[in-house]
Amino acid sequence: MADKKKDKKPRVYKKGRGCPRCGSGTKLAEHKDRFSCGKCGYYEKKQG
Numbered sequence: 001m002a003d004k005k006k007d008k009k010p011r012v013y014k015k016g017r018g019c020p021r022c023g024s025g026t027k028l029a030e031h032k033d034r035f036s037c038g039k040c041g042y043y044e045k046k047q048g
């Protein structure tokens, strides 16, 4: 029954990937095929 994972860590942030809208202080969250900003919703696709 103790199968719940309450280990909710923030998403992994890639270094050097700052949001162009919020500034370099806000890193984009890495997803499967894109990076996205949790603040303003900006995202950009991964290349390659």
Ligand SMILES: [Zn+2]
Binding pocket: 019, 020, 021, 022, 023, 026, 037, 038, 039, 040, 041, 042
């Ligand atoms: Zn942003």
